[in-house]
Amino acid sequence: MKTYGEARSFLEAYGVQGVELSDESGRARVYLVPAWQGRVMTSASTGPEGPGYGWINRSLIASGVRKSRFNPFGGEERLWLGPEGGPFSLYFAPGAEQVYANWQVPAALDTEPFRVVGRDARQVRFEAGMSLRNAAGTCFEVGVTRRVELLSLRQAEAALGHALSPELALVAYRSENRIGNCGPDAWTPEGGAPSVWMLGMFTPSPSTTVFLPCDGENVRAAVNSDYFGTLPDDRLSVSGGLVCLRIDGAFRSKIGLPAGRDTGLCGSYDAVSHHLTLVRCRRSAAGDRYVESRWGAQADPFGGDVVNAYNDGPTETGEVMGPFYEIETSSPAAFLRPGETLCHTQEVFHLQGDEALLEELLRDLVPGGLRAVKEAFNH
Structure with missing residues (x-):
């Protein structure tokens, strides 16, 4: 993992202010890029000489080339809008078959500045x-406001509901992401409605595992894991209330938890660097409807996931966008009348240090604690 200072210098050397x-x-530092939708490109918990936590697509940025379909510049927290697929997709034109060759990220979510x-x-x-x-x-006129705040230790502890040892390196930030209906018509289930979709891109490794705590019984049946076909057993682990995805950037796969099964928390752990990432958002509530992002026909366009994790790998054309992995959270569908707004708040925590201290923290937050995460694929 390259240092935060190197990442900042690299971006500035190629004109990315x-x-x-x-x-x-x-x-504790956070580096954001207004030209790329105000995304957090990277962050640090131990200053410029310490590791930078966000994945950055150095080859694409250095090339100066801009791709027509999607520019995966990287960044550990970016704002998109859902849904990705289905009858109300924002990434496929009307009538287009929903395959990779026709997938198109809107410029407003790719190359246009905030x-x-x-x-x-x-x-x-x-x-x-x-x-x-x-x-x-359906046409949408969307107003967007985004506020990102670096959190103090006290604010981070309050957000997690847990004391944090000062011996752990920490950087934490909160983003408030608000969308508003600036058009003349209401956003409805009949015409489709967007949602706030937050995605964080990080560097994959064979020692990294993503975890999604799941509420309720029969957890395996609750997990959506067929986004890109059947997921092999050696890449998905379900034990008790914990769902884990193997992260290596070599097999394109995605999992998610629907409304009523999320806990408002997800994350990843690298067992070699002892680096824990936690992502926290508002837990789903009774009556919430979330957009469905699977490509193609859908049984329920508003029966989608609250939290997701993605492991990069070759697409159906053989192209690899990264590799990277993503942790994602979404707001409920924004059924808004003209002038109304919806806000999705997300908090990101990076902690690094002694495993015993990380275990103490996760014991209260994740079923089975850190041990369950580390042993998810040791069988």
Whole structure:
């Protein structure tokens, strides 16, 4: 893993200007890029000489080439809108077969900038406007505001509901991502509605496991794992209330948990570097409806997932976009009347240090604790 300082210097050398947030010690840092939708490109818990946690597509950025379908620049937290597939997809044109050759990321979510409208040492605010059309032909005029704040130790502890040892290196930040209906018509189940979709891109490794705690009984049946075909048993582990995905960037796969089964928390752990990532969002509530992002025909376009994890690998054309892996959270579908807004808040925590301290933390947050995550594929 390259250092945060190297990543920042690399981006600036290729003209990618950023906004940096930092605490008083200079150890906790977050680097955001307004030109790429205000995304968090990377962060650090031990200053510029420590590891940078976000995955950055150095070859694409250095090439200066801009791809027509999607530019996977990287970044550990970016804002997209769902759904990806289905009758109300924002990524396929009306009437287009939903296969990779026809998949198209809207420029507003790929290459168009967000405006910086306020900032200080610990927070930055962005705004943008988007005009989008879904596969059903419905047009959306969307206003977007995004605020990212670097959290203090006390704020991080309050968010997790757990004391954190000062011996653990920590960087944590919160993003508030609001979309508004700026058009003349309501967003409805009949015409489709967008959702806020947050995706974090990280560097895969054979020692990394993604985990999604699952609420309720019969957990295996609750997991959606057929996004790209059947998932082999050696890549998906379900034990008790814990769902784990093998992360190596070599096999394209995705899993998710639907409304009512998420806990509002997910994450990943690298057993070699002792690096724990936690992602927290609002837990689904009774009556919430989430957009379905599977490509093609859908039984219920609003029966989608709350949290997802993605492991990169060759697509059906043999192309590899990264490799990287993603941890994703979504808001409920935004059934908004003109002038109304919906806000999706997400918190990201990176902790690194002694495994005993990380185990103490996860014991209260994840079924089976850190041991269950580490042993998910040791069989």
